[in-house]
Amino acid sequence: MKPMTRHFLSLLLLLLPLATVHGEGHDYRDALSKCILFFEGQRSGVLPQDQRQSWRANSGLSDGWTYNTDLTGGYYDAGDNVKFGFPMAFTTTMLAWSVIEFREFMPPNELRNAMVAIRWGTDYLLKTVSQQPNRIFVQVGDPIIDHNCWERPEDMDTARTVYAVDSPNPASDVAGETAAALAASSMAFRSSDPGYADTLLRNAMKAFEFADTYRGAYSDNANVREGVCPFYCDFDGYQDELLWSAAWLRRVTQDGGYLDYIQNNGKTLGAEDNINEFGWDNKHAGLNVLVSKEVLEGSMYNLESYKSSADSFMCTLIPESSSSHIEYTPAGLIYKPGGSNLQHVTSISFLLLVYANYLARTSQSLNCGNIDVSPTTLRAIAKKQVDYILGDNPMGLSYMVGYSDHYPQRIHHRGSSLPSIKDHPQPIACKEGSVYFNSSNPNPNVLVGALVGGPGEDDVYDDDRADFRKSEPTTYINAPFVGVLAYFVANPNPN
Numbered sequence: 387m388k389p390m391t392r393h394f395l396s397l398l399l400l401l402l403p404l405a406t407v408h409g410e411g412h413d414y415r416d417a418l419s420k421c422i423l424f425f426e427g428q429r430s431g432v433l434p435q436d437q438r439q440s441w442r443a444n445s446g447l448s449d450g451w452t453y454n455t456d457l458t459g460g461y462y463d464a465g466d467n468v469k470f471g472f473p474m475a476f477t478t479t480m481l482a483w484s485v486i487e488f489r490e491f492m493p494p495n496e497l498r499n500a501m502v503a504i505r506w507g508t509d510y511l512l513k514t515v516s517q518q519p520n521r522i523f524v525q526v527g528d529p530i531i532d533h534n535c536w537e538r539p540e541d542m543d544t545a546r547t548v549y550a551v552d553s554p555n556p557a558s559d560v561a562g563e564t565a566a567a568l569a570a571s572s573m574a575f576r577s578s579d580p581g582y583a584d585t586l587l588r589n590a591m592k593a594f595e596f597a598d599t600y601r602g603a604y605s606d607n608a609n610v611r612e613g614v615c616p617f618y619c620d621f622d623g624y625q626d627e628l629l630w631s632a633a634w635l636r637r638v639t640q641d642g643g644y645l646d647y648i649q650n651n652g653k654t655l656g657a658e659d660n661i662n663e664f665g666w667d668n669k670h671a672g673l674n675v676l677v678s679k680e681v682l683e684g685s686m687y688n689l690e691s692y693k694s695s696a697d698s699f700m701c702t703l704i705p706e707s708s709s710s711h712i713e714y715t716p717a718g719l720i721y722k723p724g725g726s727n728l729q730h731v732t733s734i735s736f737l738l739l740v741y742a743n744y745l746a747r748t749s750q751s752l753n754c755g756n757i758d759v760s761p762t763t764l765r766a767i768a769k770k771q772v773d774y775i776l777g778d779n780p781m782g783l784s785y786m787v788g789y790s791d792h793y794p795q796r797i798h799h800r801g802s803s804l805p806s807i808k809d810h811p812q813p814i815a816c817k818e819g820s821v822y823f824n825s826s827n828p829n830p831n832v833l834v835g836a837l838v839g840g841p842g843e844d845d846v847y848d849d850d851r852a853d854f855r856k857s858e859p860t861t862y863i864n865a866p867f868v869g870v871l872a873y874f875v876a877n878p879n880p881n
Contacts, residue, residue, distance in 0.1 A: 504575075745760075
């Protein structure tokens, strides 16, 4: 491809639909700090003395008692008080991947905070696989009962039902994602705490064995389905988590057995299916980017099909590409229907930056049929998404709570919207919280760093607590954004 054509493509990308409100440049370091701080507001269990979201207190201290086991700790997934294992494991994987790929760009204190956030997840995940090889705990809390209440986690009096899967019943998706999380985290901790890294890796291998031996979706188990569906059902199949976890174990161990697994099982496990999705349920696009590193940097051409799929996915994001089919809002935000749209924006932006780095290290570009796409172009797309989220959008609103002077005030989040237990020590019962849910007042507790679901396809955001599809934060929106922001801390104007 001629240099002039590449230059023309970069120019076209700069002319993508721009927001009508522009900042003077963003403080990515401040945004990174707040993005990580968010996780402290989602903590369950006994909070440490250095807890910075100080309006929170201890909660869920009896979790696991029905199985006579300790299942305290971990994260509430969103604005409720349930610990869903599937998205929590994915959140932890993405926090660890953020550190693995972008550690060098993180200010030392934020790297420390990111490692603390990872460990809060992995300490809990280790508990969920503590009864391997025959059992995995996949969830704590009855979501139907929980969602019927509007109460602080510190006041919880709802059923803390424990959902477990015992062999030979399957849980390939949750066990696979847990294996990926523990493996990736072992890599993140390898230099600072090798003993803990060994523990994580050992348990990752056991979780993978459970996932691979007893194949099937966890939500196909009758005793689990009623608790996880329709919230975190396995909608897209369990096969991607098997490949994803094997790919992470390969990345961490360099073991040839895991290489053979992803090479030999790619077709049978549908590696080339649904390649344009990446999130808590569908790992295909992330899997393909992860494995592509071996092709680009290690010349492992027997894995070329994964790189081809990664290339195809990236080309769908290029508006001028003949294979482009991603939807953008009028102001340029990546948009996918279904609610909680920013989960797609942050995860796709993460993959754009990771793949750009892999290409750049090997002095390669991406061929999208009629055009040649450079790593710089991929980074420019990611930057537009980041800047939109932080305020360069028609609403002039930061979709990160606590960043800038204009951000959502009425997020769909129980702990944030109810008076802090420190200001209102008397219990607020299940239905007593409704008055706060229905209030038009701003939330009394600022959940600093929370990314909400985001605006609709028309770039409009109504600051409405009841509209959970737009106003609810989740851990898996923030987790990939940690890596994205870390990159832009050091590279605010990538070229």
